[in-house]
Amino acid sequence: MADEQIQEPLEASARQERSKRLRAYWLRVIGALVGLVVVAVVINVFAKGTFLAWGNIVQVLRQISYNCIMGVGQTFVIITAGIDLSIGSLVSLTGVVMALFANAMHFGGLPLVVATLAVGIAVGALAGYVNALPVVRLNLPPFITTLAMMMIAVGLSYKISHGRPIPLQSGAFQGIGIGAFLGGLTRAMHVHDIPNPVIWMIVIVAVGSILLTKTRFGRYVFALGGNEEAARLAGVNVRRIKTLVYVISGVCAGIVGFLYMALFSSGSPQTGTGDEMLEAIAAVVVGGTSLMGGRGSIVGTFFGALLIGMLYNVMNLLNVESYTQKIVLGAVILLAVVLDETRKRYLAKT
Template identity: 40%
Template sequence: MTDTTTARKPPTSKNSEVHVKKRRLPDETGIFIVLVAVLLVFSILSPNFRTIDNGFTLLVNGTVIGFLALGQTFVLLTGGIDLSTGANIAMSGVLVALVMQAGVPWPAAMLIALIAATSLGVLNGLLIHYVRIPPFIATFSTQGVALAIPLIITGANSIQVRDIGFSWIGQGRIAGVPLPVLLLLVAAVIAGLWLRMTRQGVHVYALGGNKNAARLAGVNIARTTILVYAISGFCGGMGGMIVTSRLMVGFPATGTGNELFYSIAAAVVGGISLFGGVGTVLGAMIGAVLIAAVSNGMNVLSVQSYWQSLVIGVIILVGVSFDTLRRSRAGRPVFAKRPAVDTPSLPPSTTPSKS
């Protein structure tokens, strides 16, 4: 007789096995682990680093890098690059100071400066799409223009900001949290949701993934290109507002240091592909916090500033290498392009028949 008491193994579903195999860590895991490791190392090396006050200082200093990295994210997702973001800080900062000096209230002056910063981004998009200038050359050229304008207008002199109300943008707090941090947080959340949940956000990924396929699928290439560079220009302007508000001085040389390098580094180390079509806002923001943490930690340890670029370069190498290794082990191409939009096919009725 057959033993009916023998326990039977529950049937396994092939679909469930495939589903389990497909589970993987989020793309931001590598850079997040590096960030945690950096924070732990600096906390051990310096008790001052792990204080709440220094934490707020780190975040406030990182907001400018964060805004630039946020704008750079949109551009890099389309396969472009924006080299004019640092110069946009100087141009918008001097402009807002000059407009306030002319007697315009600070909210209106700030609006005018942000419109000018966004216009610089629009100009980049127009040059790239309609004039067919490569993004590197177009934004490099507008960088020179944006750097020269404040120097010419001011004669290379700083402009004092006397409207005390403007200091709230860079120095104010809400419920104890610095306002610049809250502004960046709100902007990052809106940007992340917009990219993930809107048709235009899908178009951004599609343009970076495969421009020809995106065109055939009906993506408005001109509008998408101009839009991402306009967003980058706006983010550069926000960086200019925060810096000028914190210093209460419109300085023509602001933003001409490592800001551009840090913005690109934060986006790339956060998982944004230089080839376009891959990456998230969350990853770019983690990258921005990492760059700010390294800079702040080395300042707390009284390390010479010229060592920062070396250390940040090594961290970028480690973070990207970890992410590349994880992608290869998961069986994914390192620089895979996201097929966000499929190439449309002809309807059956219009398909030519063989006769």
């Protein structure tokens, strides 16, 4: 067979197709960025220059970091056509457990911080594992199993904390929650501090994105979300992959629990039980991940979280009262998803 003759143009066309896709991708990113900048400048004028202040931008990034980290875990779950409703309450459960653990230890400093984080991650991972068990063993819908976990985790965290926040006795955590990353350096350079949670977010988005797009595990996540039976018959260990995505989601919740606990210097059963879970899911969906599974990205989730965070911020700067904020937010989420779907249909036609 004339392999070489066919191979050559094939590779060329593969390159072409890839560069076409890459170009489409960057066009989208640049388009989104240009749009963002224009909107931001307009808003900035209305907000009398407060919106584009560096301090405000950093503030928005800090505010979205918690939901964005939860969104990273959630993205994995949703690409497998699942959902994890328990993440918000796992934030409170891990926070309470970590606070109790830290207060019971007789050592301090960095070892305490690391050990406490490890406990939070372990609790989150365990809860994720329990979430996945009925899903992979009995084929139950994750909506129900994680809903049950949500209630159980909330109940547990109230019970073991007796309904009250547990103040941290050690001062070792203070820097992590509200401190700045390499604060000495940023101050020496006379730029605004970068809060630690922002760095956590950046690292987790980067690691999550590589895991999803560049590894065998990530490939299997997409495959089983796209066609579970085909993936299984191709030898993919569907149970293991599904279990792992819920574990990842739980771990992300544990990290957020840790960051909130450090921020408030206490583990509270109320943290994370508000709209956090829904906003994290909203960030994932606004970011272009399909609830039907098989399609999505973590970078998209970051931008989804950013959009939601900016909206809140703008409305605060413009003194929109909080009830109206919710209405606007809901409308914008709907609009974003409708626009994305319209764009996809348009692209599919041309």
